[in-house]
Amino acid sequence: MIKIEKRNDVSPSIYFLTPILAIFLTLFGGGIIFFVLGFNPLEALKFFFITPISDLYGFSELLVKATPLCLIAIGLSFCFKSNNWNIGAEGQLIFGGIVGGGVALLFYGHDGFYVLPIIILAGAIGGMIFAMIPAVLKTYFNTNEILVSLMLVYVAKLLLDYLVVGPWSNPEGFNFPETRQFSESARMPTLFDGLRIHAGIFITLITVFLSWLILYKTYLGFQIKVSGLSLKTAKYAGYKGKTMIIIVFMISGACAGLAGVGEITGPIGQLHRNISPDYGFTAIIVAFLGRLNPVGIIFASLIVALTYLGAETAQIFLQVPKYTGQVFQGMILFFLLGSDYLLFFKIKFLGLKKNEL
């Protein structure tokens, strides 16, 4: 007989073990899918998860993908920890990219060390402003931030579309929907020759450290924690709820904006229609897989980044569509939510119960 019992308390080890369990279940599920498709599951999983990072270039690519994911997820953790559901990081990323890209175009042909910092700052501010729209609407007009932030993603996407096709398109670009390549002064420096890994990774690491500091060591972090656990208590303690909503959205938006500007000044080097392969949405999975914990998010971003790379490798070697990557991302989230059940309940296996007396 199987008996399901409610746990009295969530033990910290289970709390961090369930994401690992989810990853193994995902591998298992993925294996089954490959098997059904007619591949040798172990072989396919090897192509998916090991081949992409078996050389230095692949490892650098992993970090290139993990950099924006980690940055956005860290920002989102501020929102999610305080019960604010910012689903629109993708839009904030794009808008940050637009503002940063606009400034980069403005400085086209300029040299100088000051160009890149200004662009980065502009991108962060862009994302921040874009995130403040759902925050202000929520605090002053009681709108639902999930809907507003999500719908604004499409606003940002279409605005980018318009800009790269119309006013900002490259005059020598034969009407391709893209801007000029940014000048060298507007590009994120790469760390090693021949590899795409760029200085954006330091921005991410600094942000992770600062976030840890804010979340765990400051009054603001404490208020975020209390509000996330009980809004009633936050109100009773006299925390300024509205100000806090706006602050967490600003932080979250700034991080997404930074990620956007990191992409366009880093690996991409210009604005075009697809500056992000849905990093903003995937980062939601990263945030939860990392348990909204800064260190957890670093690891989670690496794992999820691997699904992007794996999908590309699998496309080349197995001729499966690269959307397999999204299947894996979906499975991770699915199994994570599923194994969260174990946080609150434990399963006991009992022998067949004999009738008493």
Added chain:
Amino acid sequence: MNTKLRVSEISKIYPSCVANDEISLEFGSGKIYALLGENGAGKSTLVKILSGVVRPDKGEVFLNDKSIKLNSPLDAKKNNIGMVFQHFNLFETLSVFENLSIDSDKRNEDLRLSVNNILKKYNFKIDLDIPVLNLSAGQKQKVEIIRCLIRNPKVLIMDEPTSVLTEQETEDLFVSLKQFSDEGILIIYITHKLKEVLSICDEVAVMRKGKIVSVSKTKEEKIETLANKMVGENLSTIKKKINNFKYKDEILKISNLNFSSDDPYETNLINLNFSLKKGECLGIAGISGNGQSELFQILSGEIITDYTSIKFRDKEISKLNPRERREYLMAFSPEDRISQAAVPELKIYENVALNNFKSSNFFEKGLVNEKKIKEHSKKILSNFSVNTDNVEMKSQFLSGGNLQKLIIGRELITSPELLVCFNPTWGLDVGAINYIHETLININEQGKSSILISTDNDELLKLSDRICVIYKGKLSKIMDVNEVTPEKLGILMGGGSID
């Protein structure tokens, strides 16, 4: 019709506690049995077993010497065991009759006939065709009772039936219960109110920590003897000294306070006026849901209504939020200690940091000063005899009484001039209640004032210097505690008027 109900060696073990430990009891018809015990003594578990909601780990139930299996509430119904829970299971927007017909297999006409017979027989006055939300708590309870009576119950179990009733409604209920009992229905009455046991029950079984500690005839018992059995220790009876008002200064003045809410489930407050002297305790009585929660939140600053109605120590504080009000030496202990006054998932010291008054330096330059918070927390734990000294423990592991001591301690350790508390002893055991009461009396003796919003009349009469009643968002006139009797309070709480 003779009914005999026997439970034999019933045990139910939960992961955190033994709720029922080898309970054996016998009941016979024609009598009203009290099951008495503190919260957490295991009464509710036993009752849930009898009504099929919970299955026991061990033991059997016999009805008229036949072993019966109670695997679901349906089984209880089949065996003619009726149950009226403390929280009503009624659909508010459906009419009374619709509510009754939901779980009845009779044809509507037959059902109406039998309901009307019941109404007539027991002199219940309820309109069957109005929505349940228009009924008073007492009437809703009658609907639940009728629901049981339709099935000709042999056993009727009442779980804390008077907790939501006015004094008058309680008396009506007692008359009905006697009538049922005379007709041969076996009645089991669950309560922690000693007076009710003595006034209505024939026999009383006292439970403590999952065990039956005594079974006796109520005639042989007195309030003190029962209370001692319930808590297992001799209670010190504390009584408040008559306040001689050595202080004359007015500390709080509320003038023309109005509140109207967009939320239909909240109560509007209409033109409240009162003031409070230094060292005084003002009691605000009333049945819950008459505006107490709104009044508390306005006093604490969680709701800001207007900018002119609250003066504290001659300063206008109406627009300040709770944290700012604390700077002016106000303190608040809300009703919902589990999910509002504290956060169960937070550690004790983190819960202490919720009261971040300025001189605390808990957060210096925006950074958490953990050392200071922990020191401060240790002081609270020892000064207010919370039974742990581990500030790292999550507060969800504190019992209700210890959690409340922690909260009151957190609020009082800053020596506030005014403490506003809302049902501070709700659901606590007698030991903790006494401790909280002593504490509240002490602060008055030290010249600090308090406002006690409570639904427990005994508590109000014991602690208050002056009392008023809130009814549908309006305050009655404020009376000196000496001129107040439970009967007067009952009338006012039910919306009547005195003199």
